[in-house]
Amino acid sequence: MSDHPAPRPRPGLRAALFGLVVAFALAACERPDPLQTQRLLVFGTVVDLSTWGVAPRDARAAFDAIDTRLRQWHADWHPWQDSPLARANAAFARGEAAALTPELVTLVQHAQAAAQASGGLFDPAIGRLVELWGFHQETRPAGPPPAPAAIAALVKQHPAMEDLSLDGTRISSRNPAVALDFGGIAKGYAVDRAIEELRGRGVHNALVNAGGNLRAIGTKDGQPWRIGVRNPRGEGVLAALELRGDESVSTSGDYERFFDWQGVRYHHVLDPRSGFPAIGSMAVTVIAASAEQADIASTALMVAGPGEWLGVARRLGVTQVLRIDERGQVHMTPAMAARLHFEVQPAPAVEVTTEP
Amino acid sequence: MSAAAGGPRARRALLRPADALVLALALALLGGLYARLWGDGGAGAEVRISVDGREFARLPLTEARTVEVPGPAGITVVEVRDGRARCAASPGPQHLCERAGWLARGGEVAIGLPNRVAIEILARERHFDGFTY
Known part of the structure; x- marks a missing residue:
């Protein structure tokens, strides 16, 4: 205690000061929540939008605008229901050209670049294979798996993004086996456009998450956005990641869409080389600069498998990867290991790789 | 610990009964608000x-x-x-x-x-x- 106590305010003044403190506290209660959130069940998935420090009315307007765009894209990009993309797929089979929306043209261009960069491990031209396996429907995929001969016949035709030619908004394919299914890029692309929409409205602290494919900008009250990585086996959360600034995360796994047949799991991430579900990994989580890059990379690395994934990560310019192999062993690149925190006890043994 | 000479007198001068009441009420109110508005989880x-x-x-x-x-x-x-x-x-x-x-x-x-x-x-x-x- 100080030897020289501060001059004592008059009791009335002190009461007024306390009153002021209480009034401030009450005023703070009436302030709207700086965290505004909206959950949309669109795009065939769950889309969660969060903003920090934005007035509720402005956040609502931004969420509505994003909702409208997502619904439009879902209608335009559906590979099998009547849509511009479905009509293009039908035209490829007939050897004809078709018209695309400007957004679909951009998506095709991005997918072509990604297919090339990933050495064909990510290639949305394998829509016929997805259909053959039954993973295109929103209903439950079910066994038995397709006849190996039918799979082999499609693989032999080698449908690839490089078969497609764009002329303005017209698209044609020199390979009738090509059918586009943007499952491995559409969510990432849409998340990036949603972030653009928010930024265009002056929002600089936000999180957009489309079915586990997410991008965070800014912070939440100066704190990082906290992301849980789901456990690929068992329940709950395996690990936590803190995102600050502008970063994206995406996970590809064998547990989202799959069926079990005679003791074997067949999942929806197909390897264009074999025509069968990718082997060697349960899940791959990637942190990247954009949601689209993270989406593409997580799919390509899931397909790449044990021997190749680090090399593919290097080619895709991705340095932060968590991979859980088919035995459940956790592998991480050094940059991912430095920031990922396990939420399970005891924490699993980790094999830290060399830098990609 | 022994009270310093003149302690009770100094304390009375610093905090009169009405002040103490205001202080207690304000703290109780703030505590309640904190628990209600910032408290996490639990009940x-x-x-x-x-x-x-x-x-x-x-x-x-x-x-x-x-x-x-x-x-x-x-x-x-x-x-x-x-x-x-x-x-x-x-x-x-x-x-x-x-x-x-x-x-x-x-x-x-x-x-x-x-x-x-x-x-x-x-x-x-x-x-x-x-x-x-």
């Missing part, structure tokens, strides 16, 4: 169950119960017990709703997409802002 936390974005129920985590939630694909069963909640059964083919496990911390969520049901923990502190899967 204050709730589980919100919504169908297609509309709130179906909001339940305290302190009362054990089982709720059947009707949705477009069937019935989702939500179980609340021991300060936690979970999706105990859902009509979804991949059972991703159940796979979310027990939820207890703010922001934890289980979603059954076919039945359009979301089960979410509401607490002042959000432990997670999102999930990747």
Whole structure:
């Protein structure tokens, strides 16, 4: 205690000061929540939008605008229901050209670049294979798996993004086996456009998450956005990641869409080389600069498998990867290991790789 | 510890009974507000169950119960017990709703997409802002 106590305010003044403190506290209660959130069940998935420090009315307007765009894209990009993309797929089979929306043209261009960069491990031209396996429907995929001969016949035709030619908004394919299914890029692309929409409205602290494919900008009250990585086996959360600034995360796994047949799991991430579900990994989580890059990379690395994934990560310019192999062993690149925190006890043994 | 000479007198001069009352009331009020508005989890936390974005129920985590939630694909069963909640059964083919496990911390969520049901923990502190899967 100080030897020289501060001059004592008059009791009335002190009461007024306390009153002021209480009034401030009450005023703070009436302030709207700086965290505004909206959950949309669109795009065939769950889309969660969060903003920090934005007035509720402005956040609502931004969420509505994003909702409208997502619904439009879902209608335009559906590979099998009547849509511009479905009509293009039908035209490829007939050897004809078709018209695309400007957004679909951009998506095709991005997918072509990604297919090339990933050495064909990510290639949305394998829509016929997805259909053959039954993973295109929103209903439950079910066994038995397709006849190996039918799979082999499609693989032999080698449908690839490089078969497609764009002329303005017209698209044609020199390979009738090509059918586009943007499952491995559409969510990432849409998340990036949603972030653009928010930024265009002056929002600089936000999180957009489309079915586990997410991008965070800014912070939440100066704190990082906290992301849980789901456990690929068992329940709950395996690990936590803190995102600050502008970063994206995406996970590809064998547990989202799959069926079990005679003791074997067949999942929806197909390897264009074999025509069968990718082997060697349960899940791959990637942190990247954009949601689209993270989406593409997580799919390509899931397909790449044990021997190749680090090399593919290097080619895709991705340095932060968590991979859980088919035995459940956790592998991480050094940059991912430095920031990922396990939420399970005891924490699993980790094999830290060399830098990609 | 022995009181310094003149201690009681100095204390009386610093804090009169009315001051003490105001101080006590203000602190009690602030404490109450803090617990109500900034307190996390525990008795204050709730589980919100919504169908297609509309709130179906909001339940305290302190009362054990089982709720059947009707949705477009069937019935989702939500179980609340021991300060936690979970999706105990859902009509979804991949059972991703159940796979979310027990939820207890703010922001934890289980979603059954076919039945359009979301089960979410509401607490002042959000432990997670999102999930990747």
